[in-house]
Amino acid sequence: MIVENEKEIAKALYDDLSKPEFEAFISEISNAKSSCELALKELKHWMKPEKAKTSISTFPSSAEIVSEPLGVVLVISTWNFPFLLSVDPVIGAIAAGNAVVLKPSEISPATSSLLVNLFDKYLDKSAVRVVEGAVPETSALLEQKWDKILYTGSSRVGRIVMTAAAKHLTPVILELGGKCPAIVDSNVNLQVATRRIIAGKWQCNNGQACIGVDYVITTKDFAPKLIDALRKELEDCFGRNPMESKDISRIVSLNHFTRLERLLDEDNVSNKIVLGGQRDQNKLRMAPTILLDVPKDSQIMQDEIFGPLLPIITVENVKDSFDAINSKPKPLAAYLFTNDEKLKESFVQNVSAGGMLINDTILHVTVDTLPFGGVEESGMGSYHGKFSFDAFSHKKAVLYRSFNGDASIRYPPYTESKKKLMKALISDGIFGMLLALIGWSKD
Amino acid sequence: MAGSEEKEKAVFDVDAASALVNELRCTFASGKTRSYEWRVTQLKNMLKMCDENEKEIAEALRQDLSKPELESVVYEIGMLKNSCRVALKEVKHWIVPEKAKTSLTTFPSSAEILSEPLGVVLIISAWNYPFLLSLDPLVGAIAAGNAVVLKPSEIAPASSSLLSKLLVKYLDSSAIRVIEGAVAETSALLEQKWEKIFYTGNGRVARIVMAAAAKHLTPVVLELGGKSPVVIDAGINLQVATRRIIAGKWGCNNGQACVSPDYIITTKDYAPELVDTLKNELERFYGKTPLESKDLSRIVNSNHFTRLTKLLDEDKVSGNIVHGGERDKESLKIAPTILLDVPQDSLIMNEEIFGPLLPIILVNKIEESFDLINSGTKPLAAYLFSNKKKLKEQFVMSVSAGGLVINDTTVHLAVDTLPFGGVGESGMGSYHGKFSFDAFSHKKAVLYRSFIGDAAIRYPPYTTEKVRLMKALIGGGIWNIIQALLGWGKA
Numbered sequence: 017m018i019v020e021n022e023k024e025i026a027k028a029l030y031d032d033l034s035k036p037e038f039e040a041f042i043s044e045i046s047n048a049k050s051s052c053e054l055a056l057k058e059l060k061h062w063m064k065p066e067k068a069k070t071s072i073s074t075f076p077s078s079a080e081i082v083s084e085p086l087g088v089v090l091v092i093s094t095w096n097f098p099f100l101l102s103v104d105p106v107i108g109a110i111a112a113g114n115a116v117v118l119k120p121s122e123i124s125p126a127t128s129s130l131l132v133n134l135f136d137k138y139l140d141k142s143a144v145r146v147v148e149g150a151v152p153e154t155s156a157l158l159e160q161k162w163d164k165i166l167y168t169g170s171s172r173v174g175r176i177v178m179t180a181a182a183k184h185l186t187p188v189i190l191e192l193g194g195k196c197p198a199i200v201d202s203n204v205n206l207q208v209a210t211r212r213i214i215a216g217k218w219q220c221n222n223g224q225a226c227i228g229v230d231y232v233i234t235t236k237d238f239a240p241k242l243i244d245a246l247r248k249e250l251e252d253c254f255g256r257n258p259m260e261s262k263d264i265s266r267i268v269s270l271n272h273f274t275r276l277e278r279l280l281d282e283d284n285v286s287n288k289i290v291l292g293g294q295r296d297q298n299k300l301r302m303a304p305t306i307l308l309d310v311p312k313d314s315q316i317m318q319d320e321i322f323g324p325l326l327p328i329i330t331v332e333n334v335k336d337s338f339d340a341i342n343s344k345p346k347p348l349a350a351y352l353f354t355n356d357e358k359l360k361e362s363f364v365q366n367v368s369a370g371g372m373l374i375n376d377t378i379l380h381v382t383v384d385t386l387p388f389g390g391v392e393e394s395g396m397g398s399y400h401g402k403f404s405f406d407a408f409s410h411k412k413a414v415l416y417r418s419f420n421g422d423a424s425i426r427y428p429p430y431t432e433s434k435k436k437l438m439k440a441l442i443s444d445g446i447f448g449m450l451l452a453l454i455g456w457s458k459d
Numbered sequence: 460m461a462g463s464e465e466k467e468k469a470v471f472d473v474d475a476a477s478a479l480v481n482e483l484r485c486t487f488a489s490g491k492t493r494s495y496e497w498r499v500t501q502l503k504n505m506l507k508m509c510d511e512n513e514k515e516i517a518e519a520l521r522q523d524l525s526k527p528e529l530e531s532v533v534y535e536i537g538m539l540k541n542s543c544r545v546a547l548k549e550v551k552h553w554i555v556p557e558k559a560k561t562s563l564t565t566f567p568s569s570a571e572i573l574s575e576p577l578g579v580v581l582i583i584s585a586w587n588y589p590f591l592l593s594l595d596p597l598v599g600a601i602a603a604g605n606a607v608v609l610k611p612s613e614i615a616p617a618s619s620s621l622l623s624k625l626l627v628k629y630l631d632s633s634a635i636r637v638i639e640g641a642v643a644e645t646s647a648l649l650e651q652k653w654e655k656i657f658y659t660g661n662g663r664v665a666r667i668v669m670a671a672a673a674k675h676l677t678p679v680v681l682e683l684g685g686k687s688p689v690v691i692d693a694g695i696n697l698q699v700a701t702r703r704i705i706a707g708k709w710g711c712n713n714g715q716a717c718v719s720p721d722y723i724i725t726t727k728d729y730a731p732e733l734v735d736t737l738k739n740e741l742e743r744f745y746g747k748t749p750l751e752s753k754d755l756s757r758i759v760n761s762n763h764f765t766r767l768t769k770l771l772d773e774d775k776v777s778g779n780i781v782h783g784g785e786r787d788k789e790s791l792k793i794a795p796t797i798l799l800d801v802p803q804d805s806l807i808m809n810e811e812i813f814g815p816l817l818p819i820i821l822v823n824k825i826e827e828s829f830d831l832i833n834s835g836t837k838p839l840a841a842y843l844f845s846n847k848k849k850l851k852e853q854f855v856m857s858v859s860a861g862g863l864v865i866n867d868t869t870v871h872l873a874v875d876t877l878p879f880g881g882v883g884e885s886g887m888g889s890y891h892g893k894f895s896f897d898a899f900s901h902k903k904a905v906l907y908r909s910f911i912g913d914a915a916i917r918y919p920p921y922t923t924e925k926v927r928l929m930k931a932l933i934g935g936g937i938w939n940i941i942q943a944l945l946g947w948g949k950a
Contacts (some may be wrong), residue, residue: 036921041929070874071873074871079874081877081878082855086882122653125572139516167614175674178669179673181669185665185681185883185884187663204910219919254921255534261919263921271787286711301490317773355910360907368901371904371906372903372904374905376911380904382565383561383565383906385560386572387904391903397678410862411889412881415863417865426595426706427706427744428527429745430753435529438533438537
């Protein structure tokens with residue numbers, strides 16, 4: 017389905033987001049393909065029961081953990097990577113043997129519609145279905161009893177989804193967002209760091225990505241150098257007129273455009289723009305914009321930006337950046353650029369986020385051996401690779417015993433010596449029990 | 460203001476709960492609970508607490524449940540001590556980050572998964588194993604480095620009170636606290652933002668807990684229950700099977716356990732022999748007047764006693780009692796009772812019994828029992844007694860439950876390499892062994908890259924060349940890359 021319809025998928029993404037073909041391929045199509053290929057390759061291993069070691073207390077016995085499908089699951093997708101974030105969870109659900117309903121986002125209608133057609137044509141519609149729609153359709157779906165719900169989107173709606181799930185005791189995975197910070201230390205290869213920040217911001221659906229770099233923290237001393245480097249690299253990437261570059265997505269809708277404008281135009285924020293700021297409401301385009309040292313309590317530093325605006329916050333010492341990050345809700349990702357080994361260690365130990373990357377941005381989501389998910393406000397649960405299979409499975413414990421070796425000490429009437437022996441067996445294992453049998457137990 | 464009810468202790472309201480959480484959050488922020496030494500000290504102290512207070516704990520359990528001393532010592536204290544020991548032995552391994560393999564796409568890079576504590580967590584315990592079900596999750600929360608509030612059940616007040624006293628004496632109360640109380644106190648706690656809530660109890664309250672958690676996006680583990688069935692095939696060692704069923708039912712707090720066999724399914728042909736063997740073994744264990752046996756817990760309170768007698772006295776059921784049925788309201792005792800062939804739509808077959816009543820349902824062929832089980836909600840456990848390989852395989856394949864045991868009951872709880880938890884109505888999440896540590900940890904993904912090897916093809920402006928190369932690199936492996944570089948790509 018993916019291979020035969022690459023052009024159609026890229027076109028739908030272009031219609032919905034003006035997503036450049038390169039991005040469509042790199043970030044959505046190829047990731048979806050890899051996900052499928054991995055599942056195909058590994059499925060037979062994933063499906064095998066996992067042996068579990070047993071101990072003397074249940075001897076003789078053998079144990080295993082069996083992965084079973086949960087049943088009928090609901091995947092609610094989102095608009096910014098509408099193809100990948102629909103297909104990737106569905107791959108996990110199918111790999112784990114479930115029936116699936118997919119609800120793509122109505123904010124990316126071309127992709128939503130394409131998904132309906134493609135799924136209908138390529139997949140088994142007796143078990144895999146797409147339901148298009150907006151709030152009423154989603155609410156109707158959320159009233160049902162599902163065996164699992166995987167939701168990608170905002171924390172606000174995440175709460176609604178979990179509350180609906182609670183009525184049926186449906187377990188959920190919530191892939192949300194947050195303000196993903198990038199700390200830039202002074203002892204770095206500035207050109208590479210800057211390019212990678214650009215890749216993780218404006219090359220990611222023009223900043224409209226849950227793991228995109230939301231804001232940068234650097235030292236007061238280093239900020240001018242960083243800004244200059246960003247200025248130069250941005251021009252290399254998008255030209256002198258970024259508003260006309262074909263290599264950058266537009267803002268998805270008028271709603272979001274207005275929201276971003278409001279962030280930019282706030283008092284004490286609008287005068288902090290050091291680069292960019294251009295916008296075109298008709299075309300829903302906004303240029304890469306950098307702001308320096310906006311007030312901590314400004315809206316742009318409270319909300320997840322989800323757009324092409326990059327505030328740079330300065331601190332005295334790069335170490336101070338950790339407190340700044342930890343004073344905000346835990347984000348989905350956090351980034352650090354440095355060559356200082358101790359700083360890396362301190363960062364990994366002391367900053368909490370869904371995931372972290374040292375010296376790059378966003379790429380950790382392509383490593384399928386790493387769980388992709390948030391913590392606290394940025395979400396719960398995770399997927400990718402085998403984690404997707406596990407996300408949609410019930411891990412059933414199975415213990416096998418035989419009729420041999422039945423100890424009467426287990427049964428009433430309970431006597432003092434039975435008690436002693438049982439206690440020894442459970443707490444101290446066979447040696448303790450033997451001691452107890454010979455009469456040497458602790459009591 | 461201060462009224463007559465508040466004479467002895469301040470009311471634990473929402474403000475008090477909020478202050479408590481803030482205090483624990485400060486403790487957590489100080490980093491104290493993250494240290495390996497702190498975790499080990501708490502776990503060692505918990506062991507000491509069990510060793511030094513065995514008599515007191517058994518006495519509290521006797522007061523709350525008339526629990527026989529052997530059950531208290533072996534199944535509550537013994538299991539808990541084991542849990543502590545496993546954690547003490549393994550936590551140094553559990554906290555080591557797990558390396559993750561990386562591929563060519565992010566070369567050069569290295570990756571790992573780091574377990575971090577979640578923060579401040581809430582454990583809400585139950586009344587039937589008040590000691591074990593409070594402290595076993597606590598072992599996991601401590602091992603994972605969290606600060607914890609424990610809310611024991613008010614339906615087991617002696618245990619609740621003892622827990623409160625003991626934890627203050629043995630554990631670090633700047634990070635671990637017990638809040639006693641009932642609905643009001645629990646509601647006050649549930650309004651707060653926790654980093655995780657671990658609840659053991661019933662489905663009705665679980666929905667309330669999860670809805671409260673949803674307001675704060677707090678992940679939950681819900682350990683619930685259900686009707687755990689036992690399928691009994693012919694051609695088995697019936698004496699051993701019966702004993703194991705008795706041990707799992709009446710030997711487990713007199714049937715008041717979430718994994719107790721709730722009901723039996725067997726064939727019409729086999730039932731008479733089964734009933735006879737059960738009767739014999741029951742008499743051997745509990746004597747001719749089981750109401751007087753010291754080896755049986757009582758029913759926890761008059762609410763549950765009334766609930767159970769209602770199940771027994773229903774018209775369509777009361778005539779099906781083939782053994783037992785005696786009861787004594789004063790002492791809250793009900794004798795081991797077996798019912799044969801009760802109707803599917805009886806009350807006793809439509810709620811978790813949680814007591815000493817054992818219905819036996821009959822089928823023509825034993826294979827029919829699987830459909831019968833699957834027609835109900837998924838239980839926490841399901842059991843099969845059989846020597847037939849094919850039947851065992853079919854059982855494991857087609858019956859869904861939290862956990863399964865072949866040829867025994869309830870003992871899977873003692874295997875700490877198996878996750879203990881439910882599915883569907885019987886719960887979500889799991890614990891025991893390393894699963895406890897994982898339940899209270901955030902698995903943080905970390906990828907390390909260097910500045911070397913930065914490919915210009917990653918960045919705009921995007922040319923057709925770049926698109927071709929990137930496609931090859933990501934999709935096709937090294938051969939396709941070479942082809943693309945030489946200009947032979949598919950693009």
